[in-house]
Amino acid sequence: MGGTGEFSMGGIVLNGKVSIVTGSGRGIGFTIARKLAEHGSSVVLSDYNQEGLEKAAEEFSESGFEFIAIPCDVTRKDQVENLVKKALEKFGKIDILVNNAGITRDTLLIRMTEEQWDAVLNTNLKGVFLMTQAVSRVMIKQQSGKIVNISSVVGLMGNAGQCNYSASKAGVIGFSKSVAKELASRNINVNVVAPGYIETEMTATLPDSVKEAFLKAIPQKKAGQPEDVANAVLFLVSSLSDYITGQVLNVDGGMVM
16 A cells, blocks of 8 residues: 555555644644554654653554654744754655644633733644744745644634633634635645544543533534544545645534534
């Protein structure tokens, strides 16, 4: 089974591709990274959490995947540039970027501190800007690339207690559409995946009343899994999506229509 990003009897093949996945130390980011590796891509694991990154690297090593693990705070331009530099030193190119790194600092608007606002906007939006800017320079020279930015349905519908998170994720959508227009002529696709209520370590801490409210708003009446998000990303970084750019793919069981 060969090819580069083609569809075959064995499924989507990413043999020969190199992917960077930010925030891949755990949760959705790790599941995305593993999914790409399972389909043949070499992967650059990256996270600001050293412990999570080491655990992810251990699991990748045990699975026999080709990868490197590089700590990176996506809000720091110097660290972002170092990440891209090391990826190029190891693999010589970057075909795929998945901007997944994100944080929450939930509270009502009237209680929100400036620090809580800045922390979320810096990681969730500025981080996407810095990573995309650095990697797009590489992809423009290559005249090819796939970028997938992880947003959220709250960036489309809002959510009480998450004005900072909602603003950052709405910003990711607007940013992605603009960059998609800038890079389309260079054979670079930029798309967005907007997850809904996904069962992760982060959502596990939500009060039962909040979880129940989410489930009532989902036509499929069930929470999603990290694998559901990873499958959507896999499609968007493969050759099956070559004529798709600037789009938002909701992975939410029908929550937002």
